[in-house]
Amino acid sequence: MSYHSYADDTQVYQIIRPQGDWCDLSKRLEKCLSDIGDWMSANMLKLNEDKTELIIFAPKHQLKHLSDFRLTFDRTVLSDVSCVKNLGMYFDKTISMEHQASAVTKTCFYQIRNIGRIRSLISVEAYKTLVCSLVTSRLDYGNALLYGTNTNIISKLQRVQNTAAHLITRKRKFDSITPVLISLHWLPIHYRCQYKLLVYVYKAQHGKLLATFKI
16 A cells, blocks of 8 residues: 655555456555554544545546445445645546546636736736746646646647737737747747656756656
8 A cells, every 4th residue: 555645735645457356455555544544633623524535546447346345434434536636737537637637727727817807907027927926837837737738728728828928928719829929939838748757867867856856
């Protein structure tokens, strides 16, 4: 059984083959949850059952055979959920990243609309700074995980970047986006994902990341 612990969150996970002993896995996970609950009680803490989630990651063709898997913890039955949030990123059962892209797109367009209301009151540089802080930062967060995903997902995020770029430069909606991005020194979304991944690989090879990431 492996785990990751954060300030207010603990993740327990186990790799198992489809033909593995799922009954044994269920018992071990339930025992682990019970031990965590006992430890927290002994340290004047409480495990929040309402926020305890179970998810199974697997290819789509295998998930239909695993739909009955559930855990029982402190008289609460945990059935697997369709999506979980991990360090600000949404992961669905097949790790398609569709939910993540939809959530980021929704938030970014909301921020773009808000910033757009004061577009005529501020300078181009001030507007660009706001877009970089409230929009581009969200497009870049965790984007290395989007490398190799469905092109429709990348296209969703690219529309956000295109909209922000057009608003900064006051270009028309149907003007070519390539020269606009070049003028802003912005890489398109799929290149931003590649760049971030390559930065991680370089740092890992040269010992500039935590031991967890070394290759």
